[in-house]
Amino acid sequence: MKLSVVHRTTFNYASAVTQSVNTLHLEPRTFPYQKTISALIRVIPATRVKRFTDLFQNITQHFELPGPHTRLEIESRIKVHNLPLDISLNSREATLDALNDTSVREQTWQYLQESRWVSRHPEVWRQAVDITAGYTSIYNQALALMSWVHREFRYEPGSTNVNTHLEDAFAMRCGVCQDFTHVMLGLCRAVEIPARYASGYLYNGPKDSLVGAQASHAWCEVYLPWAGWIGFDPTNNTLADERYVKIAVGRDYEDVAPVRGSYCGTGQCRMEVQVEVAKI
Numbered sequence: 001m002k003l004s005v006v007h008r009t010t011f012n013y014a015s016a017v018t019q020s021v022n023t024l025h026l027e028p029r030t031f032p033y034q035k036t037i038s039a040l041i042r043v044i045p046a047t048r049v050k051r052f053t054d055l056f057q058n059i060t061q062h063f064e065l066p067g068p069h070t071r072l073e074i075e076s077r078i079k080v081h082n083l084p085l086d087i088s089l090n091s092r093e094a095t096l097d098a099l100n101d102t103s104v105r106e107q108t109w110q111y112l113q114e115s116r117w118v119s120r121h122p123e124v125w126r127q128a129v130d131i132t133a134g135y136t137s138i139y140n141q142a143l144a145l146m147s148w149v150h151r152e153f154r155y156e157p158g159s160t161n162v163n164t165h166l167e168d169a170f171a172m173r174c175g176v177c178q179d180f181t182h183v184m185l186g187l188c189r190a191v192e193i194p195a196r197y198a199s200g201y202l203y204n205g206p207k208d209s210l211v212g213a214q215a216s217h218a219w220c221e222v223y224l225p226w227a228g229w230i231g232f233d234p235t236n237n238t239l240a241d242e243r244y245v246k247i248a249v250g251r252d253y254e255d256v257a258p259v260r261g262s263y264c265g266t267g268q269c270r271m272e273v274q275v276e277v278a279k280i
Contacts, residue, residue: 001082001242002037005201006276007216008075009259016068017265024061025199025248025256026076029053032228034246037079044073056255058248065263074259079280082242091227092139096192098225099138108194108223115251118166118185125190132191142195142222142232145187149180149234155211162253177211177218178253180234184220185252194223198231198240199256200247203277210236210243215275216258221249245277 007026027039041061043049049063065072099108114120131148132141154174162178166186169179181197188195198221204213212218212235219233219240229249231240240246248256 001203002079002280003082003201003203003243003245004077004079004278004280005245006075006077006274007201007258008073008274010074010272011072012270012272013070013072013266014268015266016070017263018066018068020065020069020072020261020263022063022065022072022074022259022261023257024063024074024076024260025058025258026061026074026078027051027059028078028080028200028245028247029057029059031246033083033085033242035081037081039078040076042073042075042077044071045069054255056248056250058250058256078245080245082245085230085239085241087139087224087227087230091224091230093137094139094225095136096138099192099194099223104223104225110251111194111196111223112189112192113251114189116254117164117182117252118189120190121167121170121186124166124170124183124186128187128190131187138193138222138224141191141193142188145184145193146220146232146234147237149184149187150237153180153183153234155180155235162257177233177235181218181220182252184232184234188220188222196221196223196229196249197252197256198229198246198249199253199258201245201275201277202233202236203243203245203279205243205279210238212236213277215273217244218253219244 156174160175166182221229
């Protein structure tokens with residue numbers, strides 16, 4: 001499946017601002033099952049955009065606008081070619097013992113630790129142990145955790161924000177895809193399943209009714225032996241297959257925010273975000 005994404009973020013300020021500094025995660029690198037065909041980042045007012053790879057191998061852009069401006073527009077246009085997800089029987093049946101290989105531990109260690117928005121909370125650990133009881137494979141444990149979050153949590157835009165911690169979302173039992181993902185990350189890590197945060201987009205085909213399409217989306221990725229990182233989307237209770245466009249990965253939202261920046265000036269700012277995902 002080939003998909004195109006147009007993501008446009010516009011900031012309109014009440015008065016001129018200066019010293020705008022921004023970091024972007026809007027361009028995908030080539031992942032297993034996903035190849036980047038093209039990617040273009042445009043910034044208005046025009047400025048030099050520096051491109052580099054961060055600690056998680058995400059393609060990252062950085063730019064600065066020192067002069068006064070009342071409007072900032074950031075647009076990305078990407079095209080990707082996705083392959084159907086294929087997980088071998090060996091990977092589906094693998095247990096935690098298969099993660100003890102030294103090279104695997106090096107790849108996954110940081111995704112078992114606490115991070116800014118995902119803590120090792122006793123209540124989360126207790127819940128994770130109860131959910132995974134009776135399941136032996138990592139794959140089946142991850143499916144059980146994903147299904148539990150999807151069943152027990154209410155999707156409610158506006159109930160949380162980008163600064164909502166796992167513990168708060170866990171207590172409220174509601175949120176958006178970011179919160180669902182943080183909760184699943186905490187559950188997985190609590191029972192020693194390596195899990196990382198993935199951000200990107202979701203194509204909602206004519207027969208699909210997936211939550212999170214036509215906007216930035218987030219899901220959890222679990223490390224399966226011999227398969228690598230496989231996406232589990234608790235918002236929709238489905239594997240992240242060829243309908244998903246992956247942009248960046250990290251420990252939690254802090255590492256992968258699509259647009260993050262600061263500026264000097266008025267606090268009155270209206271932000272508008274438009275996302276269009278289409279099959280090509």
